[in-house]
Amino acid sequence: MRHTLAATALALCTTITPCSASENTDIALKLTVMASFVDSSCVRMAPDYNMIREAFRLLGVSTDELKTRPRLAQGSLLTNAMKRNVKASCDEAWRMFGTDGSVIPGMVTKR
Numbered sequence: 039m040r041h042t043l044a045a046t047a048l049a050l051c052t053t054i055t056p057c058s059a060s061e062n063t064d065i066a067l068k069l070t071v072m073a074s075f076v077d078s079s080c081v082r083m084a085p086d087y088n089m090i091r092e093a094f095r096l097l098g099v100s101t102d103e104l105k106t107r108p109r110l111a112q113g114s115l116l117t118n119a120m121k122r123n124v125k126a127s128c129d130e131a132w133r134m135f136g137t138d139g140s141v142i143p144g145m146v147t148k149r
Contacts, residue, residue: 059098066099067109069145071116072131079121080128082149083136089145 057065073085094101104113120127135145 062097062099063103063109066094066097067104067113068116069093070101070104071113071120072135073145075117075120075127076131076146079124080131080146083128083132084147084149085135086145086147089142093142093145 069090073087073090076083076085103109131146133139134141135143137144137147139145
């Protein structure tokens with residue numbers, strides 16, 4: 039559910055309603071965590087890092103903004119939550135970001 043909200047926020051922040059820098063950084067962090075998790079834990083799935091870089095560009099966020107202690111801690115908590123049920127998290131990532139994803143199609147691909 040949280041991931042769906044983040045993806046919806048990304049769509050809104052980049053197309054309809056301007057979001058604050060903090061909100062954009064939250065979205066970028068969640069996309070980064072999702073990409074890292076998919077890359078390391080989801081068999082036969084891979085993130086499209088070019089699309090993620092484009093999302094960062096649209097959000098106006100640099101990777102340096104994610105390297106603060108609070109953001110690293112937040113990323114660790116999100117990763118641990120996803121690891122609690124790897125299969126469900128991978129399935130959710132595919133539904134939202136896979137080829138026919140409901141949020142950002144093509145951000146996750148098959149290997």
